[in-house]
Amino acid sequence: MSAPTEVPPLVSRALDLSRRRGFITATRHETGRLLATLAASRTGTLAELGTGCGVGSAWLSSGVAEGARIVSAELDPKLAEAVQDLFSDTPSVEVTSGDWSALERYAPFSLLFVDVRDVKRSVDLVADLMEHGGIAVLDDFTPSYTWPPIYEGRVDVVREQWLTDERFVAVEVMVAPDASVILATRV
Template sequence: MSLSGTAAYDDPTTTGALPPLVQRAVTAARAHGFPYSCRPEQGRLLHALASATGGPIAETGTGYGVGLAWLTSGAPPGTHLISVERDPHRAAIAAELFTDHPNVTVLPGDWHHITDHAPYDLLVLDGGGTGKTPTDPPADPTHLLTPHGTVVIDDFTPSPTWPPTHNGTPDHPRLHWLTHPALHTTEIHLAPDLATVLGRRTGVSQRRRSPS
């Protein structure tokens, strides 16, 4: 969720040509006065990650479907995508946007609904499961990701220091993901004011058997 994500699509010099499905989702977000859409920089990253994904994809926080449209536009044909939106009105409108894409499912409700269909090759945590608020504990990548699956957590402010800080204090949610023992994680700066954390599951370790 980007605070000015929808407005970022107003400048054609920064957005460039958009996939038609993304343009439709942006139009829906504008029509309903929704400002928190996935930014173009993040969308292009999601598009690229989805194109290299061979298995199911999940997203929390559909909004009006902008991020999901980037994912769907990039994913190989037949890839199953699931997105969860807690606002039933937004979920219904987003679901209508994807009626021509039977491989895409928009679920109304809490983000925990994605656990019913896990594991995923690509998981985008945008509307829940990030751990950014005290009432939102972070999702468990060992349950939600396939071995070597990728998790994406966006909308961080770039920090030049270690540990990373936000508003002058240690950024504990970001540290949680950057130091997660089940992930190889890095931070990517997509714009001067926008960073995204990418984590790849390290795989399921196997205990070696002693020689008989």
């Protein structure tokens, strides 16, 4: 059985923007469907660190519960403006120009999609942004079937830190044979 090929219209528009801007990577459909599913279970403020062309935020908005909102920050001001235009008819999504720290004022988050490599490496930083019971989703892992987790012949210390930090209950979840995410709930 193959995965559904249809994507929500807003996700399709974000993917089009991504192609026009020359981005060769965007949130995978498998991860996007997981984001939409998790967003449907959350209230309060959801966030994406690392907007890019808005694909992750579009997936979040396709499942977001009524009354919840999504905030996202993009470092490139021109790209942030293009993504703001993309979401102009989606009042639950706010895109700002700036690095991840531009979103600190919106914390704590009930769901945080972390798509910024440097932030993903800092469990402390993410923990400070999360509400208790909030879920962090960390993208772009290659599945590891060993402990400690190995990537490219070395211990993957980032993954190991997330899976063992006492402030989170965390699990690595395969979203495709070649891709996994870490789901970490703040306790």
